[in-house]
Amino acid sequence: MNAIAEAIIAEPARDGLARPLRDLRLSVIDQCNFRCTYCMPREVFDSNYRFLQASERLSFEQMLKLVRAFVALGVEKVRITGGEPLLRRGLETFIERLAAITTLRGAPLDIALTTNGSLLAARARGLRDAGLSRVTVSLDALDDAIFRRMSDVDMPVARILDGIEKAQAVGLAPVKVNAVIERGVNDSQILPLVRQFMNSDIAVRFIEFMDVGGAAGWSNSTVLTARDMRAIVESEFPLIAVDDSDGSATSVNYRIANGQGTVGFIASVSQPFCGKCSRARVSADGQLYTCLFATQGADLKPWLGETTSSEQLIDAINTRWHTRDDHYSELNADRRRSGQRKTWPTVRMSLVGG
Template sequence: MNIIDQLIPADTAPGHRISGGGAPPVDRLNRPLRDLRLSVIDQCNFRCTYCMPRDTFGADYPFLPSSERLSFEQIVKLAKAFALLGVEKIRITGGEPLLRRGLESLVEQLAKLTTASGKPMELALTTNGSLLAAKARSLRDAGLDRVTVSLDAVDDAVFRQMSDVDMPVSRILEGIETARAVGLAPIKVNVVIERGVNESQILPLVRLFKGSGVAVRFIEYMDVGGAGGWSNTKVITARETREIIESEFPLIPIVMGQQMGTAVNYRHTDGAGEVGFIGSVSQPFCGSCSRARVSADGQFYSCLFATHGTDLRPWLTDAASAEQLALTVHSRWIQRDDRYSELRSTQRRPGPGKLYPTVRMSLVGG
């Protein structure tokens, strides 16, 4: 019997057991745990208006000191515990994860992990791309499989307006090209579209990456922690974005059965690449969400819009095993019933321009 099976009472419901064969636990809505997002730092060198607006995240903002961030050793222990539970993919996030010193060492350790079924763990990273050109090679050599880059405009002025940093788009594009050249593929580019700000960039972004092997995914403007000025009037729906693209580029839906990821994907009719749409507001996908998130300070969140987490640090000491940590996560997951995006339109908001006190995006990752 697997060690972790010995920790589960014999009368536990079969669907809620931790299986030595790798079957993941399921929550109250029958959603399995398959993906882990690990935030390694809550700081970022951008001040994107929809995530970390400068008027909130200014020079005096109390980000986590390095002493309060999980160590690489603790992060690897977390990853091992989630692997025991059936997780098949780990995504490193932030903040901006490439700001974490020595990240290649962590990637090298995580890349050695296998899933509960014995397959190599899929290892990805999300970045704003500003440091990617310098680090792509070392990350690939360490074992990173692929990257997703956030890029909301190709026009420098619009890009600066969205990111609130004085940096040319060419620097991000250099990072994408370097990542492609070293084999961090397939590369995805995530674009948040905010009405009245960067909808003019939809077609230029498609033109830029069409035929390059880079898939562009357009994301509806969400009310994530940090987006203090969010309003649904600023949302351009996935359908609207697709109609804008199809005014120039005909698309064909990619039929993949029941949607399991976040994006609904289309391909160009001439076969020159893919475009995806993430309709978090207009077409919520809570019913298929299999993601767990652990913040840079060791809090376990079962939803991007959670208001509180479960502190995993007591199980990250030498006195606790990865199996005991897995049991703690298992117990929390099977109680999960989060579906914020599906309930968004029916819930009362705190007031005009205000948000529920959800965990900030920079701490837990997107």
């Protein structure tokens, strides 16, 4: 191991704004079986859309080399994303190999997965047995009509709820449910979602509608702020603030006073949290993105071949992270508040994950 890698073991990599590298979001596939209107609208992602071919995606062997390099730089959590990651064949075997990796502190690697839940019921036990730590399920509505309209697929909500139940039953805990809320579209679903999970150990998190990826129809008028969402919840359920120790967490969490559930709010538009962002994102084709609002990535594939050493890969990632100064949400807060639409082509969400 070279001098840079040895130094990193004592001090995790930090970017140009002194933010540590702690979390890796790894997209394993850019395809999805949903066509959510805010992520992969069908008018863009139709039958003629060209997704990555299998030969264009990183192999699991390349991804393992990649994860080990990120762990050497201080990463402690890996979140597997997509697209819909459960569409990638052999995922359980990949997770099993990931689970053998330990962090710089000697702890097991924290492995999470984000899914739309449609394939989760049949896979939950296998994922847990492979070493998956926890799962987050995207569910924007309990009402079938609203759910079908937002996901643009003919699938009942009951199928997603079954996946959540199975995940909880096999011990993929904590299970989290994420709901992207659009004003006038599914804001009526906030209270039903809280009621659905309030007497369980499942955390429900409400996310402000962001102007990223496929959200071509975004405008300030479509954003229901976290403050307003919290007011809706508190109109029926008193909330008690939770003192979270994770300084890089994106969600501000509350405990329901008369239940055992947790409700969180992610104010990514109204209260940007760029200053504590510790996340790197790698797309299914090996591009490193240091911000969800990035317009281009850094290609890591040249360092993922068998003839390239792990130390060279570590150096390449460290160099890119060291020059990172992204804080797009903070810089564009005034533009968003004025109601201006997105004017630059951010990387598509299905390629890099959320």
